[in-house]
Amino acid sequence: MELTTRCLKGSQPGPHLLITGGVHGDEFEPMAAIRRLMRELDPGSIRGQVTFVPVVNEAAYLRGHRTAEDGLDLARICPGRADGSVTERTAAALSQLIRSADYYIDLHTGGSQMSVYPLSGYSLHRDPQVLDVQRRMARAFNLPVIWGTSGLPGRSLSVAADAGIPAIYTEYLGASSCSEEGIEAYVAGCLQVMGELGLTEPVVTKNLVRWEVEVPEEGSGHIQAQNLSPMTGFFNPAVALGDSIATGELIGTVTDLMGDETVEVRSQQTGIVLVLRTFRRVLEGDSLGVVLPTADAAG
Numbered sequence: 383m384e385l386t387t388r389c390l391k392g393s394q395p396g397p398h399l400l401i402t403g404g405v406h407g408d409e410f411e412p413m414a415a416i417r418r419l420m421r422e423l424d425p426g427s428i429r430g431q432v433t434f435v436p437v438v439n440e441a442a443y444l445r446g447h448r449t450a451e452d453g454l455d456l457a458r459i460c461p462g463r464a465d466g467s468v469t470e471r472t473a474a475a476l477s478q479l480i481r482s483a484d485y486y487i488d489l490h491t492g493g494s495q496m497s498v499y500p501l502s503g504y505s506l507h508r509d510p511q512v513l514d515v516q517r518r519m520a521r522a523f524n525l526p527v528i529w530g531t532s533g534l535p536g537r538s539l540s541v542a543a544d545a546g547i548p549a550i551y552t553e554y555l556g557a558s559s560c561s562e563e564g565i566e567a568y569v570a571g572c573l574q575v576m577g578e579l580g581l582t583e584p585v586v587t588k589n590l591v592r593w594e595v596e597v598p599e600e601g602s603g604h605i606q607a608q609n610l611s612p613m614t615g616f617f618n619p620a621v622a623l624g625d626s627i628a629t630g631e632l633i634g635t636v637t638d639l640m641g642d643e644t645v646e647v648r649s650q651q652t653g654i655v656l657v658l659r660t661f662r663r664v665l666e667g668d669s670l671g672v673v674l675p676t677a678d679a680a681g
């Protein structure tokens with residue numbers, strides 16, 4: 383399988399940056415932002431080259447869904463298999479492309495079911511030089527939250543980590559939207575990282591980073607593993623994205639079809655609401671929200 387890519391080669395030599403969107407098929411701001419970057423970037427202003435993939439997971443995109451018809455999550459099965467199912471083949475092609483790059487940015491959103499407070503994330507790479515570049519890339523992307531977590535297998539970023547290629551991923555809201563605000567933030571973020579990495583002249587911006595959190599514990603990057611719904615039902619959130627919340631405070635309730643049975647779900651962490659379910663039909667075991675542990679959340 384070949385991914386649909388476009389490479390913008392600069393007029394001078396320099397590093398190779400890969401920017402991908404649509405690893406999940408229902409995340410739209412990344413796709414729109416990458417198309418805008420491809421249209422607006424002047425190759426004459428670039429040192430090196432940028433490879434763009436607006437929609438990595440075309441099979442999932444055509445279904446209007448997070449995953450393709452085999453139901454596998456592309457962000458859990460990298461590096462995939464060249465002779466496997468459609469998602470495994472996509473993962474193999476993506477992994478090969480990642481290994482060809484010097485730097486990697488993977489753009490995401492919360493998709494059709496979740497919304498994520500804008501963040502740049504990276505793995506706490508054991509090589510301090512790789513980690514340092516990833517921190518610089520995340521800061522340059524300039525979203526309010528920077529989140530360093532333990533590496534997780536199967537991700538696009540774990541392919542990059544294994545190959546020693548500095549990489550970040552980003553999240554920007556979701557809930558099936560394609561907000562102009564998100565597109566603009568993603569275009570600006572990519573341009574700022576290009577400046578930071580020397581592909582273009584540095585871009586000067588006002589610093590928008592509010593929280594920088596690194597959580598080295600095993601599994602800390604697994605954002606679907608927190609505050610799970612105890613039953614299948616209808617979710618009524620009690621908080622909004624970005625709210626401060628303390629351990630034991632209500633995230634929301636889940637009710638059955640008739641509203642006769644209602645269960646409360648209380649936060650297991652103190653921090654800010656980083657991820658919140660927006661699609662109200664919830665299945666038992668689905669995450670309702672994720673809390674980012676922040677030092678100043680109690681204030």
Ligand SMILES: [Zn+2]
Pocket residue numbers: 405406409490491493
């Ligand atoms: Zn995603």
